[in-house]
Amino acid sequence: MKKLTLDKGDFRIFWIKNAVPILLIIFAISMVFVNRTFSSWDNISNIINEFAIYGITACAMTTAIICGEFDLSCASVFGWSTVLFCLTCTAFGVLPAFLITMLSGVVLGAFNGFLVAKVRMPAFIATLGTMTAIKGLAYVVTDAQPIKTENETLYAISKFNIGGITIVPLVFIVVVVIFIWFLKFTKFGRGIYATGGNYEVARLSGINVKFYKFIVFVLLGACAALSGIMYGSRIMAGWAPYGSDLALYCVTVTVIGGTSLMGGNGGVHRTIIGILFMGVIFNALTLLSVGGSMQKFVRGIVLISVIMFDAITSKRHKA
Numbered sequence: 001m002k003k004l005t006l007d008k009g010d011f012r013i014f015w016i017k018n019a020v021p022i023l024l025i026i027f028a029i030s031m032v033f034v035n036r037t038f039s040s041w042d043n044i045s046n047i048i049n050e051f052a053i054y055g056i057t058a059c060a061m062t063t064a065i066i067c068g069e070f071d072l073s074c075a076s077v078f079g080w081s082t083v084l085f086c087l088t089c090t091a092f093g094v095l096p097a098f099l100i101t102m103l104s105g106v107v108l109g110a111f112n113g114f115l116v117a118k119v120r121m122p123a124f125i126a127t128l129g130t131m132t133a134i135k136g137l138a139y140v141v142t143d144a145q146p147i148k149t150e151n152e153t154l155y156a157i158s159k160f161n162i163g164g165i166t167i168v169p170l171v172f173i174v175v176v177v178i179f180i181w182f183l184k185f186t187k188f189g190r191g192i193y194a195t196g197g198n199y200e201v202a203r204l205s206g207i208n209v210k211f212y213k214f215i216v217f218v219l220l221g222a223c224a225a226l227s228g229i230m231y232g233s234r235i236m237a238g239w240a241p242y243g244s245d246l247a248l249y250c251v252t253v254t255v256i257g258g259t260s261l262m263g264g265n266g267g268v269h270r271t272i273i274g275i276l277f278m279g280v281i282f283n284a285l286t287l288l289s290v291g292g293s294m295q296k297f298v299r300g301i302v303l304i305s306v307i308m309f310d311a312i313t314s315k316r317h318k319a
Helices: 008-034 041-066 074-092 094-118 123-142 152-159 167-185 187-197 199-204 209-235 246-256 268-287 292-318
Strands: none
Touching: 008 268, 041 074, 041 167, 041 187, 041 209, 041 246, 041 268, 074 094, 074 123, 074 209, 074 246, 094 123, 094 152, 094 209, 152 209, 167 187, 167 209, 167 268, 187 199, 187 209, 199 209, 246 268, 246 292, 268 292
């Protein structure tokens, strides 16, 4: 009778693939005993409401990274969208404000896509420039001050909740389902994986790689605008600095979830694990009275660690 043995290589692969979920479970269980507030429904619903806002953009960032690109300007699009949404909401109402702000996000994303896909500018340079310009525009429009809206319909929407869960997580779930569907089950999704996996091979195979690179930036612009709308709706205010850490957050949760920065693999379903991980970690730090500055330090260390881990595992895979 053949003995069942656990090979060291198999164990190593299992740990690499499941390290984040395992650490998340261990950390969450530990926090239940350290701070009882952590396991209360009020705190759990707060975690869900918080991570859903940035999670919307993280889905689009994951898609861009799979395609071999990234976008630094999504943070500025987020801040600009809170401003534009509040201004247009006061002037025209909620629905026109929503449509105008979403259109703005699409246009800004399309401009980034044009610079990267058509002009062939490096994404870092292109999106760094648009990031600065968009944030500057938001400051000019608001005289560098936060603005508020007192639209009664928006106020009612912001107060809507089911058991403490606001409308934002519901929107996030819809976005997640859409991204998972088209990445896994459509020709468009397969084209994104192919473009990120090997640009030249994909191009020579007849895939319109420029189109796919253009579209991922459009999606990022739209999702950053949607995130900004959700945030602006929640606090009934807009300001340029809002969401300044969005790009860093999205890249971090994407890599933590297991999507390689090298492109060509990964998925939004994995990013959800990264979002949960970051949400639980920083909620716990807040409950443990760790200051905002230290939390930013921790976030930077986490990002460096996961990128280093990604680089090491990618080299081993190639070897």
